[in-house]
Amino acid sequence: MIARTLPRMLGKGAHLSRSFATSIQARAPLVSSNYRIASGIVLSRTPQITRDSTPFEKAYFDYSEKLERQSAIPLPADFYFKKGSLAERRWKEDEAARMKAMADPKLSLSEAVKETQVKQEDADVTTQMNKFETGSRLSEADKKNDIKSLNRALQRTLYLIVKKPRDQHAWQFPQGAVEEGEYLHDAAERELEEECGKNMDVWFVGRQPVGHYAYKFPEDHVAKYPGATGAKVFFMKAHVFAGQCNPDNKEVVDFAWVTKDELPNYVSPEYFNAVKDMLSDL
Amino acid sequence: MLSRNAIHRVSSAARSTLKLNRTLATEATPSFAAPKTNVNPAYDEALKLIAQDKEYRYSMLKKVEKELAKVKKANNSPTQKQQLTRLQQLAIDLQVKAELNDPEVQWRFRNGMRDMNRPVHRYMVEREFQKDRKSKLLERVLQMRVCPDILEQFDPTAQVIVEYDGNSVQEAGIFLQPGETVKPPTVSFVNFHEETKLYTVMMIDPDVPDQERQTYQQQCLWLNTNVPLSTTQPVVSGGDTILPYVPPHPQKGTKYHRYTILILEQPSGKIEVPSVEDKRFDTRSFIQQYQLSPRGVSFFREVWNEDVSRIYADILKEREPVFGKPPKASKYLEDVGRKSKKYLLL
Amino acid sequence: MSLFARTGRLSLSRQQLLRAAAPAPVTGGSGDQRLEIIRRVLFEQPTRETPNLEGEALQQHETIERAWKLHQNQERERRNRELEKKFRKMSAAMNELEKTSDRLFKAAIVKSRHITFPREMKIPTETPSPQGWNHDYTPPVEVVPAKNS
Numbered sequence: 001m002i003a004r005t006l007p008r009m010l011g012k013g014a015h016l017s018r019s020f021a022t023s024i025q026a027r028a029p030l031v032s033s034n035y036r037i038a039s040g041i042v043l044s045r046t047p048q049i050t051r052d053s054t055p056f057e058k059a060y061f062d063y064s065e066k067l068e069r070q071s072a073i074p075l076p077a078d079f080y081f082k083k084g085s086l087a088e089r090r091w092k093e094d095e096a097a098r099m100k101a102m103a104d105p106k107l108s109l110s111e112a113v114k115e116t117q118v119k120q121e122d123a124d125v126t127t128q129m130n131k132f133e134t135g136s137r138l139s140e141a142d143k144k145n146d147i148k149s150l151n152r153a154l155q156r157t158l159y160l161i162v163k164k165p166r167d168q169h170a171w172q173f174p175q176g177a178v179e180e181g182e183y184l185h186d187a188a189e190r191e192l193e194e195e196c197g198k199n200m201d202v203w204f205v206g207r208q209p210v211g212h213y214a215y216k217f218p219e220d221h222v223a224k225y226p227g228a229t230g231a232k233v234f235f236m237k238a239h240v241f242a243g244q245c246n247p248d249n250k251e252v253v254d255f256a257w258v259t260k261d262e263l264p265n266y267v268s269p270e271y272f273n274a275v276k277d278m279l280s281d282l
Numbered sequence: 283m284l285s286r287n288a289i290h291r292v293s294s295a296a297r298s299t300l301k302l303n304r305t306l307a308t309e310a311t312p313s314f315a316a317p318k319t320n321v322n323p324a325y326d327e328a329l330k331l332i333a334q335d336k337e338y339r340y341s342m343l344k345k346v347e348k349e350l351a352k353v354k355k356a357n358n359s360p361t362q363k364q365q366l367t368r369l370q371q372l373a374i375d376l377q378v379k380a381e382l383n384d385p386e387v388q389w390r391f392r393n394g395m396r397d398m399n400r401p402v403h404r405y406m407v408e409r410e411f412q413k414d415r416k417s418k419l420l421e422r423v424l425q426m427r428v429c430p431d432i433l434e435q436f437d438p439t440a441q442v443i444v445e446y447d448g449n450s451v452q453e454a455g456i457f458l459q460p461g462e463t464v465k466p467p468t469v470s471f472v473n474f475h476e477e478t479k480l481y482t483v484m485m486i487d488p489d490v491p492d493q494e495r496q497t498y499q500q501q502c503l504w505l506n507t508n509v510p511l512s513t514t515q516p517v518v519s520g521g522d523t524i525l526p527y528v529p530p531h532p533q534k535g536t537k538y539h540r541y542t543i544l545i546l547e548q549p550s551g552k553i554e555v556p557s558v559e560d561k562r563f564d565t566r567s568f569i570q571q572y573q574l575s576p577r578g579v580s581f582f583r584e585v586w587n588e589d590v591s592r593i594y595a596d597i598l599k600e601r602e603p604v605f606g607k608p609p610k611a612s613k614y615l616e617d618v619g620r621k622s623k624k625y626l627l628l
Numbered sequence: 629m630s631l632f633a634r635t636g637r638l639s640l641s642r643q644q645l646l647r648a649a650a651p652a653p654v655t656g657g658s659g660d661q662r663l664e665i666i667r668r669v670l671f672e673q674p675t676r677e678t679p680n681l682e683g684e685a686l687q688q689h690e691t692i693e694r695a696w697k698l699h700q701n702q703e704r705e706r707r708n709r710e711l712e713k714k715f716r717k718m719s720a721a722m723n724e725l726e727k728t729s730d731r732l733f734k735a736a737i738v739k740s741r742h743i744t745f746p747r748e749m750k751i752p753t754e755t756p757s758p759q760g761w762n763h764d765y766t767p768p769v770e771v772v773p774a775k776n777s
Contacts, residue, residue, distance in 0.1 A: 030729070032728050032729050033728070035728070037728065037729065037732070046749075046750075046752075047752045048750075048752060048753070048756050048757075048761075049752050049753055049754065049755060049756050050752045050753065050754055051752075054699075055327050055330075056324075056327040056328065056330070056331050056695065056699060057699070059323040059324040059326075059327040059328075060324050060327070060328075060692065060695075060696050060699075062323070062324065063322070063323075063324035063692060067679060070679045071679050076665065076668070076669050078665060079665050079666070079669050105321060105322045105323065106323055133758045134755040134756075134758060135755050135756035135757055135758045135759075135760065136755070136756075137755060137756070139756070139760065149761070149763075150761040150763065151756075151760045151761045154756050155752075178732070183732060183735040183736075184725075184732055184735070184736060185735075185736075198766075198767055199764075199765055199766050199767065200765065201748065201765055201767070203746045203748075203749075207735065207736045207737075207738065207740070208718065208721075208722060208736045208737070209718070209721040209722065209725060209736065210714070210717065210718050210721065211717040211718065211720075211721050212720070212721040212724050212725070214724075232724070232728060234721060234724075234725060234732075235721070239746070239749065241746065241748035241749070242748070242761070242762040242765035243762065243763070243764075243765030243766075244763040244764075244765070277713040277714065277716065277717040278713075278714055278717045278718070280710065281706070281710055317684040317687050317688045317691075318684070322688055322692075324688075324692050325688045325691060325692055327695070328691050328692045328694070328695030328696075329691065329695075331695045331698060331699060332691070332694070332695050332698065335698055335702070383691075383694045383695065383698055385687065385690075385691045388690065388691075388694070389687065
């Protein structure tokens with residue numbers, strides 16, 4: 001019974017939250033057993049490029065490439081290349097470089113060919129024009145250490161953290177109170193839009209929280225706003241595909257895209273211990 | 283000491299145990315020559331990775347050993363025994379995995395220099411048996427019906443090596459000559475437990491004709507109980523000899539005999555066996571009576587030749603029986619060309 | 629001796645192959661010699677031979693392969709550990725949510741009827757896009773159909 005009625009209820013809830021999004025103050029925050037319930041957003045940018053291979057991986061790939069070549073069927077060059085053509089000349093140069101690399105265990109096949117290809121490109125104008133352009137694995141943002149850019153640390157997962165206008169516990173994941181009658185995932189979507197702007201292409205992975213963190217409010221805060229002694233944050237996972245965070249400068253004054261390793265530089269140790277297990281190492 | 287010639291005939295497994303048991307010190311063993319480094323970068327990096335892993339596992343092992351000492355001190359814990367066995371298993375696992383990738387360990391194993399004191403070699407020998415030898419052994423045992431004929435099918439845990447003077451049973455079920463098996467064999471059971479356990483070792487011939495009952499009977503040719511075996515002492519010696527060794531003597535006129543060597547563990551410790559009759563031996567009821575659990579098996583086959591007559595005359599001191607099919611009366615011809623009567627007049 | 633220093637020594641089948649790959653001798657001008665080459669390329673594909681290593685090269689090879697297996701094992705264990713941590717964290721969060729609010733918990737366990745997966749999701753590539761990240765994204769403007777009064 002519940003299973004059948006819930007989707008409909010959910011639909012209604014989603015509709016309600018959307019209609020109330022324009023009038024935020026209309027609703028009271030949700031409190032359960034003296035804890036205010038909040039919804040946090042772990043917004044991640046997945047790795048854009050493969051990780052660097054370790055020295056062993058690199059050596060192993062070179063080794064197996066050579067082993068493979070040793071047992072491979074030789075290419076019938078006459079079949080594929082016209083005699084005296086440019087393509088044949090280039091292939092022969094590559095082949096000579098490969099033969100040289102085979103005799104030297106410290107030289108890898110792909111590197112040997114790369115060198116000759118660079119020479120060929122320098123010599124030839126047409127290839128320079130048709131050259132296939134690739135980005136650099138180490139970006140400008142990495143060199144400048146621009147923590148606001150999404151072009152940085154391309155091999156790692158980046159997480160969005162925002163700065164609140166206060167001295168203690170200023171940096172944290174974007175979060176906001178869940179209102180009465182609202183669900184966690186609705187609150188997460190609403191809060192992200194409110195705090196970080198609309199100019200991000202975001203996908204929320206599911207409706208289940210990926211982690212939680214409970215903390216007590218300081219006593220002066222409780223005296224000022226009675227009703228709740230602490231907060232429970234449930235983190236929702238999301239991915240960003242394009243766009244940039246635009247802080248509203250009211251609730252949030254600054255932001256940064258950081259890796260898991262960089263996170264302890266911004267947040268308190270308790271906060272980091274609570275969230276570290278739900279973040280990716282790479 | 284075996285002759286040079288004999289060594290060549292022994293299988294690699296048998297050779298390894300031979301070295302292990304006797305001649306490790308006397309024969310000049312080749313020493314491990316590691317390949318040159320700084321030639322192939324992949325090899326250098328591989329060595330680095332293996333060394334790193336080894337170091338890590340040994341550091342873990344130190345932690346486990348500390349934990350072990352702590353658990354041993356705590357006397358009043360109800361789960362102490364469980365914890366101890368788990369930690370000991372973990373320690374052995376760490377030791378094995380730390381050493382397993384070492385090129386020298388691999389090289390020594392491949393060249394038959396197996397040191398059963400080291401956990402890593404024990405692990406490798408056991409894995410070799412489980413992965414490779416066991417299936418072949420079971421195939422032979424089942425194909426030649428040793429298993430349903432003598433006892434039910436069971437799961438052998440380790441290899442049984444049977445060596446006669448200058449000859450060894452490399453593969454279960456090979457044919458040997460009766461002349462080669464006059465003296466008792468050296469039986470070794472390549473087990474993997476460090477502590478000494480007691481075993482019963484027996485040799486059964488299930489193919490002796492039983493003329494009275496017109497069937498076959500089992501004969502126990504050799505029965506030793508309370509044989510202490512451990513991984514460093516795999517050779518069967520000592521214990522109580524209930525039935526001394528009788529050389530295999532396949533009777534004339536019978537088909538091949540399967541001489542089966544069984545290794546049975548005595549889980550409840552020492553057993554007292556009064557004298558047993560070797561003829562019409564019942565292995566199944568013997569196992570049940572003394573609550574033994576079969577652990578290893580090996581067998582070889584023999585057929586009659588002239589040596590058997592000599593064994594009967596010199597060792598058994600009996601008249602040699604000769605078996606054959608009973609002469610069949612012709613149904614149709616009585617004398618030359620005359621048909622026998624179908625109905626007799628009484 | 630290095631593994632690759634003996635490239636000069638070739639096996640029989642490889643010699644045959646090289647001969648097949650070499651241009652066919654010109655025979656009296658009758659017939660197209662290209663056909664012969666095509667025939668060889670298409671049909672004469674002998675099985676690839678594994679390099680027969682021996683001695684030191686074999687020992688090195690085995691050590692390298694062992695290390696590669698070890699490396700893969702380590703990577704797999706690392707990944708599994710990370711996944712397990714994430715899973716435990718998630719399950720703890722769900723338990724906490726169940727204790728906190730029944731309504732929120734029930735909403736969280738409901739699967740959406742329209743399970744979607746973004747096509748913008750990409751797997752990592754060897755080099756990044758030359759354009760880099762699109763920082764100037766703006767959401768598409770919703771086209772509201774004009775209402776007929």
